[in-house]
Amino acid sequence: MNNRKNGTINVLEDRLRAADERLLREPLIQDALKAYRMLENEGCDMDVAQGYIVRAVKHKSGNHGPRFYGPPTGQRISRQLRRTTQLLKKLAKRIEGLREIWGFKKHMMEADAYHVPEQLWSIAQRVSSISTKGFQEWHPQREALLDLLDLVRRSTGRYHYGEVSLLLNAEQIQRAVALRFDVDSLKMIVQRDRQRQMHGWKVIELPESTSRSEEPNYFA
Numbered sequence: 001m002n003n004r005k006n007g008t009i010n011v012l013e014d015r016l017r018a019a020d021e022r023l024l025r026e027p028l029i030q031d032a033l034k035a036y037r038m039l040e041n042e043g044c045d046m047d048v049a050q051g052y053i054v055r056a057v058k059h060k061s062g063n064h065g066p067r068f069y070g071p072p073t074g075q076r077i078s079r080q081l082r083r084t085t086q087l088l089k090k091l092a093k094r095i096e097g098l099r100e101i102w103g104f105k106k107h108m109m110e111a112d113a114y115h116v117p118e119q120l121w122s123i124a125q126r127v128s129s130i131s132t133k134g135f136q137e138w139h140p141q142r143e144a145l146l147d148l149l150d151l152v153r154r155s156t157g158r159y160h161y162g163e164v165s166l167l168l169n170a171e172q173i174q175r176a177v178a179l180r181f182d183v184d185s186l187k188m189i190v191q192r193d194r195q196r197q198m199h200g201w202k203v204i205e206l207p208e209s210t211s212r213s214e215e216p217n218y219f220a
Contacts, residue, residue: 026173028166028169028170028173029170029173031166032166032167032169032170033170035160035162035163035164035166035167036167038160038163039152039155039156039160039163042155042156043155043156044151044152044155044156045151045155048151049148049151049152049167052144052145052147052148052151053144053148053167053168053171054171055140055141055144056141056144056145056148056168056181057168057171057172057175058175059140059141059144060141074132074133074135075132077132077135078132081127081128081130081132082128084127085124085127085128088120088121088123088124088127089120089121089124091120092116092117092118092120092121092124093117095113095116095117095120096117099114099117142189142193145186145189146189146190146193148164149161149164149186149189149190152164159186159187159190161183161186161187162183164186165181165182165183165186168181169181
């Protein structure tokens with residue numbers, strides 16, 4: 001028999017009965033059912049929540065980005081950016097040397113190339129400021145957990161870490177997966193996500209351009 005609360009079906013209990021009614025006698029499962037009903041009564045859409053729970057449990061933790069996006073890696077791109085920056089600075093120095101040749105200034109101005117060295121220095125600075133942080137990062141389990149916790153917070157006004165961990169662990173019992181979600185780990189995920197967002201919006205003041213006299217000699 002379906003357990004109805006406020007006109008909705010308790011999906012978790014139905015799934016447990018379909019899988020194995022003996023699970024309903026487990027203390028953790030009983031606590032998870034109470035958590036389910038409590039969140040449902042506070043206005044949380046448990047159909048959506050259950051989707052996030054399944055996603056979080058079926059994905060292993062870790063970065064899945066390289067598997068789906070393939071090469072090149074962020075480290076490889078960083079090396080390419082450094083080499084490109086060095087090449088641009090080398091070209092700027094070389095063209096500066098041509099510009100300093102007596103009588104050649106007129107020819108560069110006619111070709112609208114007199115300010116090419118400054119343009120190359122500017123491009124080199126912009127290329128060197130490109131960051132690869134976060135490139136190829138995809139953590140489906142972490143994203144599902146954050147989506148779940150955000151849904152609970154928006155619906156009830158609180159994260160309800162304890163109740164969420166009960167629901168996650170109940171899902172893991174059904175899938176015969178070792179328990180690993182606890183209140184502290186969920187809090188840590190939210191805390192780190194806040195730190196990433198704050199860092200992403202932080203305005204970083206770049207240092208002034210290094211004077212050309214201080215640039216390394218690439219022709220040595």
